Amino acid sequence: MKLLTDIQLTASIALTHMRTRLKQTVIATIGVTFGITMFVFMVSFIQGSNDFVKAVAFEQSPHLRLYNEVQTTPGTILDKVQTHAVNIVDHVKPKDVLLSLKDGKQIVQMLQQDHRIRAVSGAVNAQVFYRMGSSAINGIINGIEFEAENSLFNLQAKLVDGSFHELSTMPNSLVMGIGLAKRLNVKTGDRFALTTEKGNSFYVTVVGIFKTGMTDIDKQQSYASLNTVQRFLGVPAAYITDIKIKLHDMELAPALSKELQTKYGFQGSDWKQDNSAILEGDALRKMIVYSVAITILLVAGFGIFNILTMMIYEKMKDIAILKAMGFSDADIRWIFLIQALIIGIIGALLGLLFGFLCAYGISKMPYKSDVMITLDHLPVSFNAVYYTTGFSFGILTTALAGYLPSRKAAHVDPITILRG
Amino acid sequence: MNLISVKHVNKYFLQPAKMQVLNDVSFEIEKGKFVAITGKSGSGKSTLLYLLSTMDTAFEGSIRINQEEMQGKSNPWLADFRNHHIGFVFQFHYLLPEFSVLKNVMLPALKLRRYSSSEIEHRANELLKLLGVADQAHKRASLLSGGQQQRVAIARALINEPLIIMGDEPTGNLDSHNAAVVFDLFKKLSAENGQTILMVTHDEDIAKRSDRTIHLTDGKIDEVHLG
Numbered sequence: 246m247k248l249l250t251d252i253q254l255t256a257s258i259a260l261t262h263m264r265t266r267l268k269q270t271v272i273a274t275i276g277v278t279f280g281i282t283m284f285v286f287m288v289s290f291i292q293g294s295n296d297f298v299k300a301v302a303f304e305q306s307p308h309l310r311l312y313n314e315v316q317t318t319p320g321t322i323l324d325k326v327q328t329h330a331v332n333i334v335d336h337v338k339p340k341d342v343l344l345s346l347k348d349g350k351q352i353v354q355m356l357q358q359d360h361r362i363r364a365v366s367g368a369v370n371a372q373v374f375y376r377m378g379s380s381a382i383n384g385i386i387n388g389i390e391f392e393a394e395n396s397l398f399n400l401q402a403k404l405v406d407g408s409f410h411e412l413s414t415m416p417n418s419l420v421m422g423i424g425l426a427k428r429l430n431v432k433t434g435d436r437f438a439l440t441t442e443k444g445n446s447f448y449v450t451v452v453g454i455f456k457t458g459m460t461d462i463d464k465q466q467s468y469a470s471l472n473t474v475q476r477f478l479g480v481p482a483a484y485i486t487d488i489k490i491k492l493h494d495m496e497l498a499p500a501l502s503k504e505l506q507t508k509y510g511f512q513g514s515d516w517k518q519d520n521s522a523i524l525e526g527d528a529l530r531k532m533i534v535y536s537v538a539i540t541i542l543l544v545a546g547f548g549i550f551n552i553l554t555m556m557i558y559e560k561m562k563d564i565a566i567l568k569a570m571g572f573s574d575a576d577i578r579w580i581f582l583i584q585a586l587i588i589g590i591i592g593a594l595l596g597l598l599f600g601f602l603c604a605y606g607i608s609k610m611p612y613k614s615d616v617m618i619t620l621d622h623l624p625v626s627f628n629a630v631y632y633t634t635g636f637s638f639g640i641l642t643t644a645l646a647g648y649l650p651s652r653k654a655a656h657v658d659p660i661t662i663l664r665g
Numbered sequence: 666m667n668l669i670s671v672k673h674v675n676k677y678f679l680q681p682a683k684m685q686v687l688n689d690v691s692f693e694i695e696k697g698k699f700v701a702i703t704g705k706s707g708s709g710k711s712t713l714l715y716l717l718s719t720m721d722t723a724f725e726g727s728i729r730i731n732q733e734e735m736q737g738k739s740n741p742w743l744a745d746f747r748n749h750h751i752g753f754v755f756q757f758h759y760l761l762p763e764f765s766v767l768k769n770v771m772l773p774a775l776k777l778r779r780y781s782s783s784e785i786e787h788r789a790n791e792l793l794k795l796l797g798v799a800d801q802a803h804k805r806a807s808l809l810s811g812g813q814q815q816r817v818a819i820a821r822a823l824i825n826e827p828l829i830i831m832g833d834e835p836t837g838n839l840d841s842h843n844a845a846v847v848f849d850l851f852k853k854l855s856a857e858n859g860q861t862i863l864m865v866t867h868d869e870d871i872a873k874r875s876d877r878t879i880h881l882t883d884g885k886i887d888e889v890h891l892g
Contacts, residue, residue: 247778254775265763566759569720570773570821571748573741660715663755663833 252583255576258567259583266556270584273552274592276545277643281596281635282603284538288631289604290623291534295527297624299520301458304398306519307489308498311352311511313344346511349485356490361501363493366393367485369474375467376438376446377429384425384465386439388474397491400455400468407433407453412470419473420453424464441477542638545592546646549585553650557581557657565659578655585647586640593639597632668828668861669694669717674726676712676884686712687724688884694877696828697859699852701872704881711833713881714865718751718831719743731828748777752822754835759818762807766798766817769806774824785824792820796850812843819850830854832864836871844868 263270317339323332346352346367353367369388374381387394391409395401400409404420411418421431431437431451440446449469457463469477475484488511492498498515506513517524557564564577608625676687686709694700704710715721716728719735722743728735731750735743752773760769770789774780780788793799796816801809809817815835822830830851836844848871855862855876864871872878880887 250778251776254772258772261763261768562759563761566761567772568744569718569747569753569755571744571746571751571776573744575741576744576776659720663720663759664711664715 251576252579255579256583259580259587262556262560262580263584263587266552269552269556270588273545273549273588274595276548277542277589277592277639278595278599280538280541280545280642281593281639282599283541284534284635284638285597285600285631286603286607287534287538288531288635289600289625289627290607291530292628292631293608293623293625295530296626299523299527302520302523303495303516305457305459305462306516307397308492308495308516309490309502309505309513310515310519311346311488311490311505311509311513312486313342313346314512315339315342315344316512344486345480345484346486346488346509348483349488350483352509353485353488356488356505361492361494361497362490364393364396364491366390366397366489367471368394368487368489369471369478369480369484370486371474371478372442373477374440375425375429376440377431380429381440382425382428384467386419386474386477387466387468388471389468390471391468394468394489397489403455403457405454405456407451409453409468411452412468412473415450415452417447417449417469417473418452419449419467419469420455421451421467422463422465423454423456424460425467426451426454428464439477443479445477445479447477538635538638542642546642549588549643549646550650553581553585553647554653556584557650557654560654561657561662564654564657565662568657568659569663574655577657578651581651581654582644582647585643585651589640589643589647592643593636596639597636600635601627601632667693668696668731669863670727670729671717672727672729674713674716674724674728676709676716676721676724686884687716690726690881690884690886692879692886694861694863696861697855698876699855699862700864701875701878702863702865702881703867703872703878704887708881709884710865710881713879714831714833714863717829717863718753719747748773749825750828752825752827752830754815754818754822754830754832756834756837760806760809760814760821762805764806765803766793766806766809767802769817770820770824773821777825779825789820789824792823793817796820812839812846815839815843815847819847823854826858827860829861829863832862832866834865834867836866836868848874 317337321332321334321337323334349367353365356362356365366389371386371388373384373386375384391400391412395409405423407420409420412420426432429437433451433453436448436450438446439449455468471485472482475482478484492501495516499517502513502515505511567577604625604627607623610623611621612623613621670693672691674687674690675685678684678686690713702710702714712721716724717730719730722735722738726736733746738746760766761772764772767786767789770792771785774785774788775782790799790802793802796819798809798813798816798820801813801817806814806817815838832851836847839847851862851864852874854860864875866872
């Protein structure tokens with residue numbers, strides 16, 4: 246009870262001090278507000294653009310991919326025959342593996358039952374030459390089942406011309422990337438020739454053009470129906486080379502990847518491996534934001550430190566009188582600490598508000614993206630975490646900035662001052 | 666019964682060089698007396714007062730006030746003790762300039778919390794009336810004249826009904842008329858309320874009219890006059 250009234254009394258003294266120094270107090274508060282505003286705004290904006298870049302990249306890449314790959318066999322046949330000898334075999338050639346996934350279609354069906362998996366699609370990837378006139382361009386053709394692939398990658402949203410539905414109804418039709426179409430100078434409805442690795446040529450019709458924003462994909466890839474590509478390659482209907490999977494919780498991908506690789510004996514990779522550069526950049530940008538924000542807050546903290554230190558020099562006499570009246574060292578410390586905390590709390594709350602307003606304002610700014618067709622405003626991320634972090638940062642710096650001068654005030658020796 | 670009991674007190678200043686300020690000082694003061702502490706500049710009289718004020722804790726020997734030993738007590742305990750039992754009046758009036766006159770008087774009582782806020786305000790107003798500065802109650806303390814400020818400071822010293830009122834030359838900065846008013850007030854308080862007054866002074870006149878004078882020479886008690 247006594248403690249409560251003591252704090253009330255010290256708070257009322259602190260408020261009187263601040264009222265008589267309104268201008269300095271307001272400037273100190275603005276310092277904190279500015280720091281927190283910048284923090285919230287920058288984190289929101291940078292995180293928003295990070296999320297945007299990630300969304301563009303990840304939408305085109307599955308969380309998890311299973312495939313077969315040509316690779317050198319580990320160990321040699323000699324090791325099996327002469328188990329206790331040291332066997333040296335030079336120039337081991339890579340084994341010619343069948344790129345098709347064994348029982349791929351059945352595995353796709355089994356994976357569809359797995360509750361961790363949101364969508365799964367089996368596809369055939371093949372290297373081809375696109376021929377137009379005398380030129381031949383190297384590229385990749387994806388044989389897909391449109392429904393399954395669309396549920397993974399939202400292909401429909403990336404279509405800029407034509408349609409995907411004709412893939413299944415029209416023989417030898419394909420939808421190609423916008424970059425590729427430009428290089429070949431073809432548009433929807435045009436026909437051109439396509440040659441497979443084995444040397445078989447086919448005439449195909451362009452029924453649509455898509456744009457993902459990833460140059461590599463747009464300049465090389467085209468989609469055709471699964472059957473069409475299988476026919477081009479001269480393989481049976483059970484032949485698929487890729488199983489692409491999206492999960493409900495993408496963080497599970499590395500673990501599930503391992504599990505499926507051992508279970509089925511395929512190669513596998515997950516989104517973390519595939520996009521390590523993007524993820525690294527993400528972390529670095531976040532570090533930059535945090536260090537800039539901490540710098541701003543430190544400057545604001547020095548402002549508070551200065552103002553309180555100056556005030557304490559001015560208030561030496563008052564401190565001595567208060568001590569003579571019966572205020573303890575701790576009471577005096579609270580008087581100044583409370584001032585710092587009030588500046589901190591008000592500054593931080595205003596900072597959150599202005600930070601939100603800035604972020605909201607910029608999220609309404611029209612922004613045309615060449616890459617993401619669905620985006621028409623600047624990307625901004627609104628996440629309560631930034632606001633709580635900003636608030637705690639603000640309180641922490643002001644408490645620190647207030648603590649040192651208030652400790653000094655508590656240690657003022659009243660006698661030297663009262664004796665004059 | 667002795668209110669203040671000082672036994673074999675030694676006090677040293679360490680800066681700039683070690684120097685003994687008080688040398689084996691012992692005396693006792695009864696309750697309700699008006700005591701003057703006199704001596705030349707540098708004789709240690711203010712030092713003695715501040716030891717008795719409990720604000721200076723670095724000394725050898727024993728100081729007992731109201732049966733409590735002051736040696737070795739913690740800062741919060743001493744602060745609370747001052748708040749309860751000691752009222753101060755300084756030479757330079759030392760009001761808190763940003764607060765109103767009324768708030769200045771109320772602060773020690775608000776700290777003590779013996780009464781409710783409204784009761785404290787009522788008592789503060791009564792004291793200001795007693796000291797003839799009631800009409801200034803809502804002004805900022807810094808706007809008052811020297812004599813008025815000193816009266817407010819006395820009201821502040823009285824608000825918690827302390828056992829002891831200490832003054833460090835409380836009349837030293839006042840003209841003779843105001844000095845006489847303040848002195849009479851102290852005299853009246855000790856006579857009527859039984860409060861002990863302890864005052865450091867240069868003023869021979871005041872010293873003569875006190876109940877008792879403690880005279881210090883070079884840190885030693887020279888003579889104790891009984892009035």
